[in-house]
Amino acid sequence: MNIGIIGLGLIGGSLGLDLRSHGHHVIGVSRRQSTCETAMKRGCVDCASTHLSSLTTVEVVFVCTPLGLIIPTVTELITFLPKTTVITDVGSVKTPIVQAITPHWQNFIGGHPMAGTAETGIDAAIPALFVNRPYVLTPTSTTPESATATVVGIIQQLKSHIYYCQPQEHDQAVSWISHLPVMVSAALISACSQERDRHILNLAQNLASTGFRDTSRVGGGNPELGRMMAEHNHEALLNSLHQYRHHLDELINLIDTKNWQKLQQKLQSTQQERPHFVKEK
Ligand code: NAP
Secondary structure: OEEEEOOOOOHHHHHHHHHHHHEEEEEEEOOOOOHHHHHHOOOOOOEEOOOOHHOOOOOEEEEEHHHHHHHHHHHHHHHOOOOOEEEEEEEOOOHHHHHHHHHOOOOOOEEEEOOOOOOOOHHHHHOOOOOOOOOEEOOOOOOHHHHHHHHHHHHHOOEEEEEOHHHHHHHHHHHHHHHHHHHHHHHHHHHHHOOOOOHHHEEEEEEHHHHHHHHHHHHOOOOHHHHHHHHHHHHHHHHHHHHHHHHHHHHHHHHHHHHHHHHHHHEEEEEEHHHHHHOOO
């Protein structure tokens, strides 16, 4: 199959490596010419350029640009494509993207591979990134079955686990497990670093170990990514944050009233719930 990939970074480059290994002909488009050349050298694409017009002959296009550029990129892209071309994206928020693109391109299906590393850019691309990882698809009532089937066929080759849901369901779910943790972790770091007593602050910084490393990891990550989550998944994230605050208030209240029994019950229930989200290896 002839497949186009726009945005040759971690996700686009990794996708290209795997698609080529399955015999697809991959045409890449990226913003910088130097990235196109690296992508060709690394075997992520068969050919690449900085022009969306180079994708007129592909059957499927994966849009893998930064989140905020997906809609403008597709708006420009569709001026070059025949109506039969299937477009899908990999953006980590789905509602605004699906709502904006669906009215303008019938053969569009939103997607989100739940895979990644801490790195970005074409040099971060690795083979088999999507193996055994969830890959969410968000077809709507107007998405043609043929478009879904085409994208599913490709994703199955990546050996991902496919999940189907509505864009809003996806956004609320990722808000719980990905976007809320970033904000909670950021609040933790922020609160600790505001300790006014310099001696205690220094002591805490020297004593911090694995517990703090685990709980602060996502809050100490890429600030642009955190902002992007809040900006594009605004409603779902706010909903999660308000509910989180309610649970925090409950804990404060239990500690304030020295209700140790209730506190232990609450912690017992969180201990039981965690394995439903995190499967220990
Ligand atoms: P990335 O490594 O920064 O790659 C994005 C690439 O897009 C950049 O390397 C850049 O390449 C290129 N680009 C920027 N503007 C462009 C434009 N106007 N036209 C064409 N290419 C352009 O980011 P990523 O982590 O792969 O993320 C890409 C998408 O995947 C995002 O929408 C994100 O939500 C989604 N996603 C990310 C992860 C993750 O964990 N990282 C997981 C799942 C989904 P050059 O400027 O070098 O040409």
